[in-house]
Amino acid sequence: MLKFVLNQKIQFVLVRPSHPGNIGAVARAIATMGFDQLALVSPSEHPHPESRARSSAALDVLLNASVHNDLEDAIGDSGYVVGTTARNRRISVPVSPIRDFVDEIVRISDKQKISIVFGPETSGLSNEEIDRCNHLVYIPSGEKYSSLNLAMAVQVVAYEIKMSLSPDEKIIPDRNLASGQEMELFYEHLKEVLLETGFLNPRNPKQLMRRLRALFNRAELDENEVNIMRGILTSYQKPKE
Amino acid sequence: MLKFVLNQKIQFVLVRPSHPGNIGAVARAIATMGFDQLALVSPSEHPHPESRARSSAALDVLLNASVHNDLEDAIGDSGYVVGTTARNRRISVPVSPIRDFVDEIVRISDKQKISIVFGPETSGLSNEEIDRCNHLVYIPSGEKYSSLNLAMAVQVVAYEIKMSLSPDEKIIPDRNLASGQEMELFYEHLKEVLLETGFLNPRNPKQLMRRLRALFNRAELDENEVNIMRGILTSYQKPKE
Numbered sequence: 001m002l003k004f005v006l007n008q009k010i011q012f013v014l015v016r017p018s019h020p021g022n023i024g025a026v027a028r029a030i031a032t033m034g035f036d037q038l039a040l041v042s043p044s045e046h047p048h049p050e051s052r053a054r055s056s057a058a059l060d061v062l063l064n065a066s067v068h069n070d071l072e073d074a075i076g077d078s079g080y081v082v083g084t085t086a087r088n089r090r091i092s093v094p095v096s097p098i099r100d101f102v103d104e105i106v107r108i109s110d111k112q113k114i115s116i117v118f119g120p121e122t123s124g125l126s127n128e129e130i131d132r133c134n135h136l137v138y139i140p141s142g143e144k145y146s147s148l149n150l151a152m153a154v155q156v157v158a159y160e161i162k163m164s165l166s167p168d169e170k171i172i173p174d175r176n177l178a179s180g181q182e183m184e185l186f187y188e189h190l191k192e193v194l195l196e197t198g199f200l201n202p203r204n205p206k207q208l209m210r211r212l213r214a215l216f217n218r219a220e221l222d223e224n225e226v227n228i229m230r231g232i233l234t235s236y237q238k239p240k241e
Numbered sequence: 242m243l244k245f246v247l248n249q250k251i252q253f254v255l256v257r258p259s260h261p262g263n264i265g266a267v268a269r270a271i272a273t274m275g276f277d278q279l280a281l282v283s284p285s286e287h288p289h290p291e292s293r294a295r296s297s298a299a300l301d302v303l304l305n306a307s308v309h310n311d312l313e314d315a316i317g318d319s320g321y322v323v324g325t326t327a328r329n330r331r332i333s334v335p336v337s338p339i340r341d342f343v344d345e346i347v348r349i350s351d352k353q354k355i356s357i358v359f360g361p362e363t364s365g366l367s368n369e370e371i372d373r374c375n376h377l378v379y380i381p382s383g384e385k386y387s388s389l390n391l392a393m394a395v396q397v398v399a400y401e402i403k404m405s406l407s408p409d410e411k412i413i414p415d416r417n418l419a420s421g422q423e424m425e426l427f428y429e430h431l432k433e434v435l436l437e438t439g440f441l442n443p444r445n446p447k448q449l450m451r452r453l454r455a456l457f458n459r460a461e462l463d464e465n466e467v468n469i470m471r472g473i474l475t476s477y478q479k480p481k482e
Contacts (some may be wrong), residue, residue, distance in 0.1 A: 228452060
């Protein structure tokens with residue numbers, strides 16, 4: 001279970017976003033990962049019909065976003081600031097792939113408010129803005145083309161933080177696997193039928209039976225499926241009309 | 242360095258995408274992670290000015306996308322099919338968070354083509370389409386709001402695969418998984434025989450066939466095993482002595 005208070009300590013900051021659609025898509029992106037703190041620094045247009053549309057069911061996150069004149073103001077109450085960068089800059093702020101730094105983000109956010117800052121679509125954060133960051137993260141990308149859309153970058157970073165926040169409850173399929181004994185009875189029945197059809201050589205049935213065992217063991221049959229398979233075998237054994 | 246040939250074995254498939262903008266955003270999303278194989282099943286509009294705009298510098302990926310009438314056709318040459326789902330479905334196709342299954346996707350893709358399939362924006366994949374999948378993956382999300390935009394979901398999955406792709410040669414079990422087409426021929430043959438034995442009700446064969454598909458998809462049959470299974474079916478069809 002996520003602690004809701006924890007998420008409120010992580011704020012996503014967009015600096016001078018130029019496309020309203022991206023702002024809406026970012027609101028949706030962070031909401032799907034359980035976050036609701038969005039700050040906008042000098043957005044070109046906000047709010048805007050396009051950003052409303054793209055925010056989908058996360059309209060409240062969009063409309064509750066705080067709006068600021070500069071980055072300084074947006075990160076004023078943050079104890080730690082993480083910048084995002086597309087490229088490896090020759091600067092003294094330490095840089096990590098997001099996956100390597102995400103546990104640290106979560107650890108810090110337990111104690112104080114933390115801002116994750118994204119620069120404008122085309123230019124990224126300015127050097128002055130980079131200097132305000134305690135750490136930089138980047139998203140590893142392909143060699144030929146590395147320019148993620150702004151909202152996509154936010155989605156990936158929010159996803160990484162979410163994965164670090166909550167070891168996911170795994171979905172356990174609701175299946176009663178067949179017991180070893182039930183499987184043995186099935187294999188005996190199968191062998192019996194395959195000898196009847198002439199598929200198995202009665203003098204050397206072993207090798208094919210081993211292969212069939214490997215196949216069905218891999219499938220991890222549940223009780224219901226063993227019953228289906230045995231029903232099929234029984235339907236063969238009835239005389240043909 | 243990534244081996245380019247490896248990436249070409251991973252195909253991203255969008256089933257009935259309704260917004261051209263999403264299609265373009267998906268082309269860009271996969272390109273930024275080093276992929277270029279995109280397949281579209283019955284897109285509402287394609288190509289479209291909006292998808293071109295959103296594809297940004299990945300226009301070639303968008304324009305080279307293959308277009309298909311149905312999922313069947315799109316995955317015909319894939320040996321393995323991974324579906325994506327937003328919710329916990331009560332079906333017997335195994336489900337994992339993408340992070341837990343991504344190494345397996347990369348392992349499989351080293352030997353054969355693999356399709357990662359995304360359903361329509363609002364409804365997701367149909368049950369029939371789910372039945373064509375060997376495995377399902379989902380993106381863990383927040384509790385209050387879990388509906389990722391289609392292109393965002395593709396971005397996260399492509400990012401996970403990119404993070405898993407590594408220069409280390411992994412140990413690959415030497416199995417040639419059967420293609421989608423070979424599996425379809427097997428299922429047709431199985432259905433034919435089960436109608437003959439009277440196991441399937443000719444008026445309602447669907448439900449049992451779905452269960453059998455789930456079972457055999459889970460087993461991930463290789464070519465040899467498909468031949469064995471079809472040999473068994475053929476041995477039944479010979480007249481009893």
